[in-house]
Amino acid sequence: MPTTVTMPRLSDTMEAGTVIKWHVKEGDTVATGDVLADVETDKATMEMQTYDDGVVAKLLIGAGDRVAIGTPIAVIAVDGEDASSAGAAKSAAAAPTTAAAAVATNDEAPVVVTGTVVMPSVHADNGARARISPVARRMAEELGVDINSLRGTGPGGRVIKRDIEAAATRKGSGAVAAPASIMPVVAAPAPAAAASMPVVAGPGSREVAVSGMRQTIARRLVESKSTIPHYQVSMRFNMDPLLELRKMLNAQLEPQGVKLSVNDFIVRACALAMAQHPYFNASWAGDRIIIHGEVNVGVAVSLPAERGGGLVVAVIRNADQKGLRQISLDTRALAEKARTRGLGPEDMMGATFTISNLGMYGVDNFTAIINPPNSAILACGAAVERPVVRNSQLCVGTELDATLSLDHRVIDGAMAAEYLTTVRHNLENPATLLV
């Protein structure tokens, strides 16, 4: 039997992928581990390897083509098979046999526009009964996933646990936050990339192709801003004690190559505050709130122009259990990786709260859009010297403005004020962050 290579799922939120470049051509001999193609996902461009030894019998899509995950994209004839007949047989069969292929062929253009793929229904085949494992059915109910929107990856198309988990994660990146009536699970064309008003390119204008990452940013943030009832609460922190402590620690830690940033303190202060304020580490799930067991703090990292620009969220896992030194090391390693090699899906998954810091650019204050399925994001400005009144005396102090954006379905204003008060206490009494 020749092996059909399908578009793999290379990230949790990936729905379709583009073959940027084929590294093999028909007739090439390949061995397990050889790179077949560069595939662009919604997040990054990644190498796709073969898991079979054999001869490339057929490439089913061209470079630049974008297809849904699961769509056959190449056929590999394994030892002893006639490569040409294997390729012919398979390419003839590929389109009509699998619904996924049909979607890919029909929807090639729409897929590009919407960035979403409508999966064929599990009920689709002759009205046959849905095949789904018991735990998958139960999880779908609990997580509010519509099983009719899924294509199962188990035998005979059975929907299994991992399919529900993947759907919930996809959904979590936007729709988990909303009741089904507002945000149907079958990914309706999100208004993301499609401009709401016709845009005419006037004289002197130029067009820039949009990367997968830019499309993801567009889609997810439109979903976030249009479905989550955002509001903001700000607070100003006295940073003098923290800066003094930081200066002392960095002087002492310099021989060990440790340099703590103000942001490292903020990550720890926010993470520690979750113990008293669990709703800031939670997600709206349609009919209930899920309070997460781990505190994973996402840190927004901007990418340099030579890497295509844009922004990713690197995740510091279990940040409430890590000391400043570890938070600093983790953050620096992730930022470095993001700016050089690019982050892998595992580096970006599972944030439960996000911090965006534009302090290093001299920004006084700003507001951020919630990173779904989080319920809150903290936007930090720079620590700046200002005239301040302390003990009824006018003097010079260093202050930092921070603004929380909140999901009102989960967090009310007074809760936000209490959370910020705890964060302020942590930052203004920074010795508490050391233990």
Add this chain to the structure above:
Amino acid sequence: MSTVTVIDPTMTATREIEFRDALREAMSQEMRRDPRVFLLGEEVAQYNGAYKVSKGMLEEFGPRRIIDTPISESGFAGMAIGAAMMGLRPIVEFMSWSFSLVAADPILNNAPKMLYMSGGQFGCPIVFRGNDGAGGQLGSTHSWCVEGLYSNVPGLKMAIPSCPEDAKGLMTTAIRDDDPVFFLESERMLGMKGHVPEGDYLIPFGQAKVRREGTDCTLVSFGRPVNFCLDAAAELAKEGISCEVLDMRTIRPLDIDSIVRSVRKTNYCVVVDQSWSFGSPGSEVASQVHQHCFDDLDNFVHRVHSADVPTPYAFNLEQEYLPNARRICEAVRSCLYRA
């Protein structure tokens, strides 16, 4: 085979001894404690036991309590059952459980039913013990796994240890139990070494032990194949599959609660049982898991058994016939949809 060393910090003292020493220690300690306990079987006395399990016991306890019997399982098993009914607490050694088949009437038709049939007048506090399963090229008739056949009978208890510590703890409990206990050992494990507590040591029946914690798949086993499961779990860990290995220790009573707890966590269950698959402890476990965990399963319970053929004599065929680590790995991957 991996050596299982389980050290319980609450134990006062342990030392490494062989599986056979652990069995002997349990029997000897109970014989010192209770004059009603005695051992009988083929070659248990003068020859020190065909597998040296009863080595030295004749010297200590004398011929009235360590009794060599004729080669007549039906006769000496029946005699022992009579002694148990009259208040003694016999331990019957079958050189191999394969040889117990000729004693099926007394051990299956009398011992487990006596309490019921006598309206509670006569119990049958007896331990039947011996080697079970493939001993290594012993051929079809001498390689019986009797757990499938015998565990079918109500009224008996069945303990199947997988390591020296459990051999002692379960044997002590078996001797003190008031019901007939079928105690299944393995010739392949008698030389296995492990830490075993000194002094009185009892493991309650019906309490499974987690031999290895894991999150992705529950492996349920008992007796020798537990060790195959641990080998498989180590191999699967390299592939990022985290297996939880449950050692049932007794299959009657069966600690279904521990299995359910684990399967609710992992959503996958593979049962490894060296008896044949049809009407086996493995099929019973699978059935109960399907009953109790229906909404927790992502796939049907997979089972790894000895192949459905008479045990082959050839070494390579016998290895392949058994539920070995490779076959367990394949079942786990298949169950997790990773085949």
